[in-house]
Amino acid sequence: xxxxxxKIIDGKAFSHQLNQSLIPIVKKVIGEIGRPPALAVILxxxxxxxxxxxHNKAKRTQExxxxxxxxxxxxxxxxxxxxxxxxxxxxxxxxxGILVQLPLPKHINEHSVxxxxxxxxxxxxxxxxxxxxxxxxxxxxxxxxxxxxxLLLRDTLGDLSGLHAVIIGRSNIVxxxxxxxxxxENTTVTIVHSKTKNISEITTQADILIVAVxxxxxxxxxxxxxxxxxxxxxxxRIADLEKGKGKYRLVGDVDFxxxxxxxxxxxxxxxxxxxxxISCLLRNTVxxxxxxxGVEIKLK
Ligand code: NAD
Numbered sequence: 001x002x003x004x005x006x007k008i009i010d011g012k013a014f015s016h017q018l019n020q021s022l023i024p025i026v027k028k029v030i031g032e033i034g035r036p037p038a039l040a041v042i043l044x045x046x047x048x049x050x051x052x053x054x055h056n057k058a059k060r061t062q063e064x065x066x067x068x069x070x071x072x073x074x075x076x077x078x079x080x081x082x083x084x085x086x087x088x089x090x091x092x093x094x095x096x097g098i099l100v101q102l103p104l105p106k107h108i109n110e111h112s113v114x115x116x117x118x119x120x121x122x123x124x125x126x127x128x129x130x131x132x133x134x135x136x137x138x139x140x141x142x143x144x145x146x147x148x149x150x151l152l153l154r155d156t157l158g159d160l161s162g163l164h165a166v167i168i169g170r171s172n173i174v175x176x177x178x179x180x181x182x183x184x185e186n187t188t189v190t191i192v193h194s195k196t197k198n199i200s201e202i203t204t205q206a207d208i209l210i211v212a213v214x215x216x217x218x219x220x221x222x223x224x225x226x227x228x229x230x231x232x233x234x235x236x237r238i239a240d241l242e243k244g245k246g247k248y249r250l251v252g253d254v255d256f257x258x259x260x261x262x263x264x265x266x267x268x269x270x271x272x273x274x275x276x277x278i279s280c281l282l283r284n285t286v287x288x289x290x291x292x293x294g295v296e297i298k299l300k
Contacts, residue, residue, distance in 0.1 A: 006230075011268075029286060143177045169211065
């Protein structure tokens with residue numbers, strides 16, 4: 001196997017440490033409120049990737065000592081039925097976090113459903129109230145994937161102040177919230193996207209390059225500055241010709257083997273940002289439970 005010059009950022013190991021560090025905090029909350037923090041996850045439809053995500057989220061929630069409540073609804077569920085369930089969970093005092101697994105079936109308006117969640121229970125951090133708090137420096141519940149990227153960057157580079165971070169992708173769930181988080185760390189932030197001209201002229205100036213596009217191996221080594229830190233958020237399923245017909249493997253948005261010869265740090269796919277997303281969901285769930293019940297906790 002080809003050796004890489006860059007140090008590989010082990011998101012799986014770091015997320016395991018983070019999950020372990022949450023266990024005593026969860027115990028403290030249980031001691032004060034007399035029940036485990038509880039996360040309700042709603043899955044509408046039979047999308048196979050979503051089913052795997054929901055299963056993993058429930059498993060990790062329970063491993064951290066918290067309660068997981070799953071609501072699996074058929075793909076024919078009406079928007080009204082889904083909104084009624086969200087309302088019931090908002091009113092249930094023993095539920096601390098509500099997560100609606102996206103994407104939803106086409107006939108349901110995702111925006112309406114997300115905005116129906118009580119912002120105090122919005123552990124995905126997608127509600128407009130939480131987006132506004134993040135944008136104005138008063139963040140509480142922050143989207144999990146960008147938070148996971150930030151924790152990996154802090155752990156890898158320490159102080160991020162003054163570094164130039166370039167983010168490829170401007171989605172509401174990754175690119176935009178990540179830009180806010182990085183601004184709060186005093187980095188200089190540039191966002192590029194599908195309509196940006198001469199992208200590689202900008203990305204080659206980045207000390208930190210974060211890629212959240214959804215196109216397999218888009219970023220090549222001539223897109224990066226030597227010694228940069230590369231965070232690959234993308235998860236793409238491609239045919240695995242070595243394993244045979246019908247077999248797939250996961251790759252990121254970065255051409256890992258090529259870029260790892262030039263970067264100083266790089267996240268792999270899988271095993272980089274992915275596991276951090278779930279850890280940050282656990283972190284948000286215990287944070288929501290503590291805040292709603294007036295328990296003081298300290299999170300890293
Ligand atoms: P999205 O489709 O909402 O946004 C993609 C962004 O990429 C857009 O802003 C678009 O302008 C930009 N883009 C598209 N083509 C481009 C190009 N050729 N050059 C530059 N920019 C381009 O996607 P998203 O929800 O932000 O997800 C992005 C990727 O991250 C996907 O692969 C997704 O599966 C993955 N993801 C991973 C996690 C995780 O836990 N690791 C979480 C969320 C998303």
